[in-house]
Amino acid sequence: MNPGLLLVVSGPAGVGKGTIVRKMMENDTKFVFSVSATSRVPRANESEGKNYYYKTREQFEEMIKNDELLEWVEYCGNYYGTPRDLVCREIEKGNVVILEIEVDGALNVKRLFPDCVLCFIIPPDFDELEKRLRGRGTDTEESIISRLSRAKEEFKYLDKYDYLVVNDSIENATQRFISIVQAEQMRTNRNQSLINKFKNI
Numbered sequence: 739m740n741p742g743l744l745l746v747v748s749g750p751a752g753v754g755k756g757t758i759v760r761k762m763m764e765n766d767t768k769f770v771f772s773v774s775a776t777s778r779v780p781r782a783n784e785s786e787g788k789n790y791y792y793k794t795r796e797q798f799e800e801m802i803k804n805d806e807l808l809e810w811v812e813y814c815g816n817y818y819g820t821p822r823d824l825v826c827r828e829i830e831k832g833n834v835v836i837l838e839i840e841v842d843g844a845l846n847v848k849r850l851f852p853d854c855v856l857c858f859i860i861p862p863d864f865d866e867l868e869k870r871l872r873g874r875g876t877d878t879e880e881s882i883i884s885r886l887s888r889a890k891e892e893f894k895y896l897d898k899y900d901y902l903v904v905n906d907s908i909e910n911a912t913q914r915f916i917s918i919v920q921a922e923q924m925r926t927n928r929n930q931s932l933i934n935k936f937k938n939i
Contacts (some may be wrong), residue, residue: 740768741928742829743919746847749859750889752871753904756836758838758859761912772837775801776857780818793822808847809839820847834919841895848898855922856899857915862906864889 756852763769775791779799786792793801798817801807810819820837828835837847837854844850844856859866867889871882896902905911926933 740832740923742832743834743846743922744825744829744847744851745819745834745836745930746844746854746856746938747859747920748841748844748856748892748899749868749905750861750867751885752867752869752874753859753861753936754911755838755859756907756910757908758903761908762836762915765912765916766834768833770833770835772825772828772835774818775807776818778818781819787910793817808851809843810836811843823930824846840900841892841932845895845898855901855918857901857903857918858892858896858899859903859905859911860893860896862904 747755747759753798759771763771766812773787773791773794775798777793777795778790780786780790780792782806784790795817798810801819802810806822807819808822808825810817812818817894818896820839820843825835825837837844839847843935847854848856859868865885868882868886877885903911903914903918922928
């Protein structure tokens with residue numbers, strides 16, 4: 739059985755993170771998306787356990803106090819974080835847990851959970867990223883400029899990641915991710931029981 743894995747995915751807005759993650763999950767039921775917890779009130783179209791695990795502010799602060807989160811941030815007056823127990827449980831089942839978060843959270847997870855694999859999705863070039871952002875037709879000019887500026891800041895942390903995945907097409911990028919997962923699952927440090935089996939013949 740392939741060992742479980744925590745795969746942390748980051749990348750600038752417009753690079754195609756969500757689409758690639760969905761494609762990976764369609765490809766194999768072993769891929770499990772990590773649902774975050776939040777103190778934010780659910781919106782009309784959101785549901786418990788699918789979009790978020792909804793907590794009161796007091797409940798979330800209790801989770802922080804009890805070290806129940808892999809990482810957490812406070813953003814616009816609300817808490818957001820990754821429940822540790824849910825991630826560990828899925829990894830123990832042999833699943834690949836996908837955590838899609840920004841650079842700061844990703845580096846924090848790596849510090850607290852060194853066995854995780856950090857992957858950063860990049861566009862073929864910066865012009866292509868701008869083209870994709872403009873092509874969405876959902877952002878104001880101000881928002882596009884802000885997102886491109888943020889992308890430049892995020893790119894400064896590329897060497898902190900284990901892998902770079904170029905998204906020249908969704909199919910290619912998805913296959914690159916699958917190759918990374920397969921290689922990581924074959925690492926000797928993830929297969930001690932298999933090693934012992936052969937060493938003790």
